[in-house]
Each structure stands twice: as C-alpha cells, then as structure tokens.
Amino acid sequence: QSVLTQPPSVSGTPGQRVTISCSGSSSNIGSNTVNWYQKFPGTAPKLLFYTNDKRPPGVPDRFSGSKSGTSASLAISGLQSEDEADYYCAAWDDSLNAGVFGGGTKLTVL
Amino acid sequence: EIQLVESGGGLVKPGGSLRLSCVVSGLPFSISSMSWARQVPGRGLEWVSSISSSTISKRYRDSVKGRFTISRDNARNSLYLQMSSLTVEDTAIYYCGREIRSSGRWEIDYWGQGTLVTVSS
Numbered sequence: 001q002s003v004l005t006q007p008p009s010v011s012g013t014p015g016q017r018v019t020i021s022c023s024g025s026s027s028n029i030g031s032n033t034v035n036w037y038q039k040f041p042g043t044a045p046k047l048l049f050y051t052n053d054k055r056p057p058g059v060p061d062r063f064s065g066s067k068s069g070t071s072a073s074l075a076i077s078g079l080q081s082e083d084e085a086d087y088y089c090a091a092w093d094d095s096l097n098a099g100v101f102g103g104g105t106k107l108t109v110l
Numbered sequence: 111e112i113q114l115v116e117s118g119g120g121l122v123k124p125g126g127s128l129r130l131s132c133v134v135s136g137l138p139f140s141i142s143s144m145s146w147a148r149q150v151p152g153r154g155l156e157w158v159s160s161i162s163s164s165t166i167s168k169r170y171r172d173s174v175k176g177r178f179t180i181s182r183d184n185a186r187n188s189l190y191l192q193m194s195s196l197t198v199e200d201t202a203i204y205y206c207g208r209e210i211r212s213s214g215r216w217e218i219d220y221w222g223q224g225t226l227v228t229v230s231s
Contacts, residue, residue, distance in 0.1 A: 002154060035217035037155070044205060044221040045147075045155065051215055088155050092216035098171050099145070099157030099216055 003028060004089050004102035011108040017077040020105045022089030024070050028100055029091050034072040036065055037088045039104075045088065049074070076107070084109045112136035112220055116206050119225030126196050126229070132189040132206030132222055140184040143167075145209040145218050146191050148202035148227075156202075159191065160209055173199070196229045203227075 005023040012018040022034065034052050037045040047056055049065035052072065064075045076083055089102040114137075118130040130146070146158040159170045159180040168180055179192040189206050203226050207218035 032214040032216065039155075044223050045218075046221070047217060047219050050210070050217045050219065056219070090155075090157075090217070092211070092214070096172075097169060099147075099160070099218075101155045101157065104154040 002103040003093060003096070003100035004091065006087075006089060006102035006105045008103070009106045009108065011110055012076075012079045013110045014079055014081065016079045017075060018079060018107065019076075020074045020087050020089075020107070022072040022074070022102050024072075024091060024100075026070060027095035028070075028093040029067065029072055030070040031094055032092045034065070034067050034089055034091050036072075036074050037090065039086045039088065041086075048087070079109055081109045083107060114206050114208070114220060114222035116204065116222045116225040119204065119227045121228045121230065122196055123231055124197055124229055127192070127194040128196065128227060130191040130193065130204055130206075130225060130227070134187045134189065134206075134208070137208055137220065139187040143209040143211055144180075144182060144189045145207045146180065146189075146204060147207060147218065147221075148204045149224075150199075150202045158204070160211070161189070193227070196227075198229050201227060201229045 036049040038048045039045045052067040053065040062078045086104045093100045113135045116132045145160045161180045177195045181190045203224040205224045206222045208220040
C-alpha cells in the first residue's frame with residue numbers, strides 16, 4: 001500500500017477536463033513539495049510538475065498542478081488521446097526519511 | 111543531450127547478488143544528487159535509494175536497508191547499486207535518476223530507460 005493515495009483510474013473524453021487527486025499526510029505533502037510524473041508503458045517516467053505547480057519546459061499548459069494542506073491535484077484540460085498514460089504523485093516523507101510515490105492513476109481517454 | 115544509461119540487470123536466483131550501473135552524460139554529474147527507483151511489473155513506482163554529490167548522505171527505503179548499497183564514481187560519471195540477498199520482491203525495472211533535494215523539495219528530474227532485474231529460481 002502506497003504512502004500517497006491516488007485513484008487507480010480516471011477517464012474522460014477528448015476535450016474534457018479531468019483531475020487526479022493525491023492524498024498524503026503532515027509528514028509528506030503537508031510539509032514538503034509535491035511532484036507529478038507521466039509514464040507510458042515501457043518508457044521512463046517524465047517529470048510533469050515540481051514544487052507543486054511548476055512545469056518543466058515542454059509540458060503543455062493544459063496541465064496544471066496544485067497543493068492544499070496534505071493533498072495535491074493534477075488537472076488536465078482539453079484532454080487529448082496522447083494524454084492516456086499513468087500518472088504518479090510523489091513527495092519526500094520526513095518521518096520515513098524516504099521518497100514516497102502514490103500508487104499511480106491510469107488515465108483513459110474514451 | 112542528457113542521457114542516463116543503466117546496465118547490469120538480469121536474471122538472478124533468490125539470495126543472489128547483482129550490481130547495477132548508470133552512466134550519465136549531459137548533466138553536471140559531480141554536483142548532482144542521484145537516485146535509484148524501481149517499478150515492479152504491473153505496479154507503481156518506488157523510490158529505492160539516494161546519494162548526495164559528495165557521497166556524505168546515503169538513504170535507503172526500509173525494505174532494502176542492509177542489502178543494497180548505493181555508490182558513485184564522479185570521475186566516471188557513474189552511479190551504482192550493489193544488491194545482495196535478493197528476493198523475488200526485488201524483481202522490478204530499476205531506474206536511475208538525477209535528484210533535486212533541498213528545503214522540502216524533492217524530485218527526480220531526469221530518468222534513465224531502466225534495466226530489468228528478475229529474481230527467480
């Protein structure tokens with residue numbers, strides 16, 4: 001069981017807006033920044049957001065990240081078929097003294 | 111071009127050992143903290159271990175403490191993970207990555223393509 005909790009799956013149709021939640025605790029999200037990764041099968045994870053809401057160069061602004069208290073969210077607007085992937089949240093956990101990931105959310109574009 | 115290339119994965123019997131390597135180019139390796147993470151097939155990502163640029167700080171997830179050792183050779187731009195007393199639960203794709211860690215911030219911003227470790231009798 002992952003330290004950070006994500007829904008196993010979300011889905012949407014092209015053009016829709018979807019959100020993926022990530023729930024943690026005071027020792028991880030509550031006291032540290034959150035990052036998000038996009039992963040396609042058979043490929044390396046790609047950093048999508050760092051420091052809660054900062055996009056690395058090349059990440060479309062259709063993607064947005066946010067954090068409030070011990071939870072974080074990833075939103076994707078104008079959903080496209082190429083967005084179909086697995087998405088992971090992550091943060092450092094001060095109690096575990098370890099990096100922790102969510103269990104991942106599979107996004108399906110219907 | 112930034113490249114992280116892992117090698118050393120393979121099939122090993124339970125109780126066996128394996129050494130993973132990661133060669134980095136296009137990044138200032140000697141001043142970068144580095145990490146290993148893994149993905150069990152069909153499951154999510156797990157952070158495994160991190161090492162600071164100076165090697166002063168090394169961290170491990172609880173399940174690998176005492177069995178895995180992270181190291182680096184800044185002259186060779188290389189990161190290593192020595193794995194021993196392997197169990198079937200260690201079967202995964204292992205990724206190396208450049209880690210950013212400071213004042214509550216932690217992320218892996220560049221990742222290799224991964225190397226598969228299979229522990230099976």
